[in-house]
Amino acid sequence: MQNIRLTLQYNGARYLGWQRLPKDGFEKTVSYKIISALRRITEEDIFLHAGAKTEPGVHALSQTVSFLTEAALSPEQFRAELNRFLPQDIAVLSAESAPERFRADLNAKSRTYEYRICTEPVYDIFTAGYTASIFPCPDVSLMETAVSLLKGRHDFSSFSGARKKKGTEKTLFDIRFDHVKGNTFPASKDTDTLVISLTADDFLYQMPLRIVSVLLEIGMQKRTADVIPLIFSGKETSAVTCETKGLLLASIKY
Numbered sequence: 109m110q111n112i113r114l115t116l117q118y119n120g121a122r123y124l125g126w127q128r129l130p131k132d133g134f135e136k137t138v139s140y141k142i143i144s145a146l147r148r149i150t151e152e153d154i155f156l157h158a159g160a161k162t163e164p165g166v167h168a169l170s171q172t173v174s175f176l177t178e179a180a181l182s183p184e185q186f187r188a189e190l191n192r193f194l195p196q197d198i199a200v201l202s203a204e205s206a207p208e209r210f211r212a213d214l215n216a217k218s219r220t221y222e223y224r225i226c227t228e229p230v231y232d233i234f235t236a237g238y239t240a241s242i243f244p245c246p247d248v249s250l251m252e253t254a255v256s257l258l259k260g261r262h263d264f265s266s267f268s269g270a271r272k273k274k275g276t277e278k279t280l281f282d283i284r285f286d287h288v289k290g291n292t293f294p295a296s297k298d299t300d301t302l303v304i305s306l307t308a309d310d311f312l313y314q315m316p317l318r319i320v321s322v323l324l325e326i327g328m329q330k331r332t333a334d335v336i337p338l339i340f341s342g343k344e345t346s347a348v349t350c351e352t353k354g355l356l357l358a359s360i361k362y
Contacts, residue, residue, distance in 0.1 A: 109178055112186055113206035116142075116171040119197040121237060121353065126161040126171075138162070138198060142173070145193040149186070150179040159212045159360035160219050163314065165352035167238060169222075170201070172360045174212040215362050218281060221316040222358045223304040223350070232299045240354030245302055246327025248285045254326050255283045257336035258319065266339050267319055267346050268312035278315070282307045283323075305358070314348055321349040 124136045134140050139156055146154040159172035181189070187203035194200070226232060227245035258280055265276035284305040304323065306316050322339065325331045338344035 109176055109208075111174060111176055111206040111208055111210055112183060112203060113210065113212065114173045114175075114186070114190075114203050115201045116168060116173060117199050117201060118168050118171070119237070120162055120165050120167045122197065123164065125163045125166065126158055138168075141195060141198055142190070145190050146175070146177075148193055149181070149189045150177055152177060152179065157212045157214070159216045160311070160357050162357050163317070163352070166355045166357065167353075168357040170359050171357055172212045172216070172362075174206055174210055212360075216310075216360050218307055218309055218361045219311060220305060220307040220358045220360075221311070222356050223306075223316070223320045223354050224356065225302040225304070225354060227300045227302050235299065235301075237353060238356065239301060240351040242302075242324070242328075245300070246324050247329070248302070248327065250329065250333070251285065251304075251323045251327040254323060254333040254336050257333060258283060262340060264312055264315055266342055267315050267322075269314035269318070269348070270312060272312065276312060278308050278310050278312065280306065280308045280319075283319075316355060317348045317350060317352065318346040320355070322346050324350055 118138055120138065123138050124133045126137060127139045128134045128137050139158065143154055143156060146152070154175045154177060157174045162168055183203035183205055187200045190200045224239040226235065226239045226241045227243055229243045231241040259282065261277060261279040263276050264278050265272065268276070286303045286305070288301045288303055289299070304320055306319060322331065322335065326333055335344050339346050
């Protein structure tokens with residue numbers, strides 16, 4: 109028995125997230141595509157452990173997955189064979205042997221999501237599938253006033269779309285705002301992109317999108333930073349009001 113650790117990236121546009129129950133559309137998830145490819149390669153029913161369970165439409169620049177297998181293939185053979193059978197919107201960047209007790213979900217120390225916003229009056233069509241579009245740019249200084257109210261350990265259930273009563277306390281380590289200027293495609297023009305980075309020990313369902321949505325509402329002067337403690341207390345609500353396609357799982361640290 110060997111434990112394999114994979115680093116993946118994928119375009120989440122046509123998937124119902126990382127994982128779903130069979131009755132909710134399991135076959136339309138990223139994990140189903142990988143499990144199906146592994147079954148074809150190993151003839152085993154593989155159970156995947158993922159560092160983060162991304163939501164419908166959310167992309168991943170770097171997702172970590174681990175699984176146990178009795179197959180005699182080397183990690184490099186797993187990488188090559190998976191990339192052979194997986195659809196073109198999922199790629200295995202690397203594969204390596206992991207210690208027997210390593211689990212991608214349980215051993216992660218932090219996860220970082222990035223939300224990318226094109227702030228140009230005319231968006232770049234070559235990056236539109238991975239960035240939201242807001243013009244004019246939200247006021248970053250207003251959003252920064254809310255950071256200290258969000259960082260730290262809190263019960264983030266009010267920033268989640270799930271009805272979960274346990275395990276809702278999370279530690280939000282950092283929120284960062286960066287302006288990036290450049291092009292990502294030979295034919296595209298230089299574009300201004302606002303990147304909002306969120307790093308936490310873990311995230312609840314919809315938590316990254318709901319935090320970003322509230323920050324953007326503050327930046328567009330639809331709400332003020334004073335709403336943050338009111339949301340935590342349940343006196344105000346949060347909702348996903350931003351475009352899902354702008355959210356990417358950027359990294360997981362172990």
